[in-house]
Amino acid sequence: MAHGPAKGITRWLYTTNHKDIGSMYLWFSFAMFFLGGIFALVIRAELFQPGLQIVEPNFFNQMTTMHGLVMVFGAVMPAFVGLANWMIPMQIGAPDMALPRMNNWSFWILPFAFAMLSSTLFMDGGAPNFGWTFYAPLSTTYAPPSVTFFIFAIHIMGASSIMGAINIIATIVNMRAPGMTYMKMPLFVWTWLITAFLLIAVMPVLAGVVTMMLMDIHFGTSFFDAAGGGDPVLFQHVFWFFGHPEVYIMILPAFGIVSAIIPTFARKPLFGYASMVYATAAIAFLSFVVWAHHMFTVGLPIAGELFFMWATMLIAVPTGVKVFNWVATMFKGAMTFETPMLFSIAFVILFTIGGFSGLMLAIAPADFQYHDTYFVVAHFHYVLVPGAIFSITAGVYYWLPKWCGNMYNETMGKLHFWLAFIGLNVTFFPMHFSGLAGMPRRIPDYNMMFADWNMISSVGAFLFGAAQVLFLYNVIATIIGGKKATDEVWENPEGLEWTVPSPAPYHTFETPPEYK
């Protein structure tokens, strides 16, 4: 095999190299992050003041829908897959992913899928406008014609996720360096192994539910139509059977990243490695039996309300174990606060806030008050933005010097952190208040009484958006130039990836290293 990358565009089109594919996933995700971000800013601009100023209500709904879909399926998931591609082979001492051609196939489906999804914005009747959770019958009987394109986009991006997950499992199970037993694997590898399992278990269910929609829309079936004996609530059950594990798909790899970064900058080994593994597995298991906490208000029998309430609260136990371990790792550590560490500490604190609001929502009788208000929006943005997004950002800052051989600009990194940190709290914290006061989600106009909090949220959102432009600049500047990074990059970091040169050569570990 030729030892350098091929020249020109075909390097990227035809590649089988895990590092190239990882980079493409990350850039794709970054692009989607900005696209979804623009949609979010349209939403926040409209909500800056009560009344209708900028967009039509129907277009507003298209924005909330596309924002959610693009961020979940286009930004967060591909970013984690990109990190997995780059880091898992390097962390387990493998030459590449187990199935390199399928790996590139998984990636290249995504640009097509999102081109198709985005094209719905220009179709007659507009883009999907029924929310990222696409509840029937809004998404069936009352949907714009573009829903068919949405359904097929979901189908093929689901195929991409399943193939990506199969590849990751095969890599981890089959390609670890001699001596790397399961209980010696880095936590990022562990969390991804479990995430991949979740993906293979629930992406087919998502495919199933959009298939049922397709049949209802075009072929006269009555899955979600009570007139024929079906039930719209069936949609919600099938969707959330996918949907709740999906939110853990977006957070388990984040746990892995943070568990890699905190020990490095606290200069202490991770506290409670084994309990971290078991907690991750427990969370994954529980995530299959809590889905109806999204459906407390649809009219479940009382036994259902109680079961899903208690099962949901149980998740707080393994989650608490994790938070405890991160804090205990930092306790009495020789801490320094480089950018990845700042993002990781913010992760621990703010994700915990999101977990607490989750617990509040898990209380079925209380959820009747909170459901479909901005309180829910606050909850899931606290777990997703400082959760998923911050961990990805932390991971990029942490590993970027290894990828491109240059050190990023620390001052700019810190500035990025503080702007993002302030921006996000200014955006999302007030949503707790407007939500508790009763402001419903997914509306373009609102009562005067919510005006102040909304104005603050909108200001914060633009600040957060601006901070990300800085991030983009910093990443590009680092790739082009900057101070050379050492092979270790940080002080005594743990893991095989730090034993190879910076930048990591195109092929690493062609003969497996011995791991002790």
Added chain:
Amino acid sequence: MSGGTYYVPEQSKLPIFASFGLFLTVFGAANWMNGNSSGPWLFFAGGLTFAAVLWNWFSIVISENMAGLNSPQLKRSYVIGMGWFIFSEVMFFAAFFGALFYIRALALPWLAGEGDGVDNALLWPGFANEWPLMTTPDMAANGENAIQKGPEAAMSWPGFGGLFSWLPFWNTVVLLTSSVTVHFAHTAIKNNNRKQFNIMLGVTVLLGFIFLFLQAEEYIHAYHELGLTLQSGIYGTTFFMLTGFHGAHVTMGTIMLLVMWLRSVLKGHFKPDDNFGFEAASWYWHFVDVVWVGLFFVVYVFG
């Protein structure tokens, strides 16, 4: 080859063309369903592209294996990959089985007014829970003016007396037999008995075709004599979606096994210790069989 033990293939055009073919197929399908005249053309162009890419892809994988590039470790990757692919298929069927269960155990009784929820007598007066659902809520409430109508007859269990003239029973016999023959084929190739392998695999493929033929007969019977269609309320919906997806998987499985048979008969592929291409197809076949057994009980016997 990259020095060590694991074969990392050179650059390949397959993935991007596979993505393009897949995209064109679904883009064409969506256009077709939305009534755009370009839809069918795009759909078939995409489908052909995709099929051609897959054909090439498998040929390349086979020739790599024949050239001895695949280490035992790489072969293990294929085994793991196939196993998890089948698991994903299990979950796909689980969604539809789950939907059927939810409809029968919860949704229909509630629609008929059971439970402590809203009294649906207001919405669907006169609706009674039954399975197979012959009278839809729409029919119960709106009589002749109903849009969502149930079937005229269902596909239910005829009792033990009618067993031998009941088509689903024979379908079950056919598929279960084929599971046994494909297993014999596997034993044969492990014992290096090529003739036996070809016969047993050939019989399996034949049984696959017979199953599909009987299934088609059953659908024709349902549409023309029972007034049971995809649009026959939730009973028709679940009946045709479950058996239809199963049938699509049998079709896939039969094609896979047929290709394996041709490879063996025409090219002498597969060795006693190296036959995963065939084995993967046989796993798939066993999986399709197990799904059928589930269907036989849930959709037919207790349907």
